[in-house]
Amino acid sequence: MVNSKKHDILERYHNLLENNIILTDNFLQWFKEKKIFPDFIFDDIQAISSPRERNKKFLLSIIDNGDIGFTKLVEGLTLHGQPFLGELLDGEDRKASELTTEASERVFIDDDLLRKCPGIDKLRADTREKLKTYLQTQLLKAHLNDAWKSQNQSRAVEVINLKRQHYEAQQKLSETIAEEKRAFISLKDSMQSEQLARRRKEDEANELQKTVDKLQSEFEQRWSGQIKMIDANTRCLFKMNDKMAVLTDWFGNLDSILEMNVLQAGSQYDT
Incomplete structure (x- = not known):
């Protein structure tokens, strides 16, 4: 069983x-x-339709599972979106420990007080020791309950404030998520438009490349035809040049022959 506190x-x-x-x-799966x-136990809990x-x-099962049940309840509430309840229980546990230490020093039944009981x-x-222990426990419990009752109203207000803060934080988170979702959708549409524009430019570039x-x-x-034509013309010119060189030599020889004949004819005429 869970300890008294x-x-x-x-x-x-x-x-x-x-x-x-x-x-x-997720909360039940974590447990x-x-x-x-x-x-x-989980099957029985999930089979119940009424949330309350x-x-x-669930709480009865927590109580039946001792200190570990209480500790895991605080941890599970904190991890699964209900931190204000987890912090409430954890704070009450710490406060109860502090009050118990303080009350143990202030509330104490000694032998003198016990002897005032009739028939003791x-x-x-x-038996007297057992009775003293029992009375000490009950007196301490009553003191702690009185201390809690004096703080109960302020604690209830604190819980409500925590719930409100949690709700406001959750609403802000929901709004932030919605805004980020809208921004994501807008970014996605923009990226799709850019992809279409890039695809069109790529198609235009491909067409331009084909034209080039x-x-x-x-x-x-x-250019190849021009080179072939120039090459043919060049060869033709070289051939003509060779022929012209041969013809020039021939004319030169002819001139020499004619010049010699003319000189000989002149000499004979002078004689």
Whole structure:
């Protein structure tokens, strides 16, 4: 069983927890992975349709699982979107420990006080010790309950404020997520538009490249034809040059022959 302090805390806030705990699938799955309860307990809880009755069954199982149940309840509430309830229970546990230490020093039943009880002398020594321990425990419990009752109203207001803060934070988070979602959709549309524009430019670039390749091919063909024509003309010129050189030599020889004949004819004429 849960120790007296933790048990009292759960009993004290039983109605608050029944009305406010939200047993989501992730929350129950987390408890299942921690092996706090047997599997059939989870099946029984999930089979209940009423949220309040489910919470009631869940809290009873927490109480039956001792200190570890209380500790895991605080941890689970904090991790699964209900931190104000987890912090409430954790704060009450710490405060109860502090009050217990303080009250143990202030509230104490000694032998002198015990002897004032009628008929106490007729009891055996071990019975008197048991009675003293029992009275000490009950007196301490009553003192702690009185201390809690004096703070109960302010604690209730604090819980409400925590719930309000949690709700406002959740609303802000929802608005932020919605805004980010809209921004994401806008960015996605913009990226799609850019992709379409880039695709069109790529198509235009491909068409332009095809045109350039075609012009280059035509230019290379024309240039090749021009080179062949120039080469043919060059060879023709070289051939004509060779023929002209031969013809020039022939005319030179002819001139020499004619010049010699003319000189000889002149000499004969002079004679």
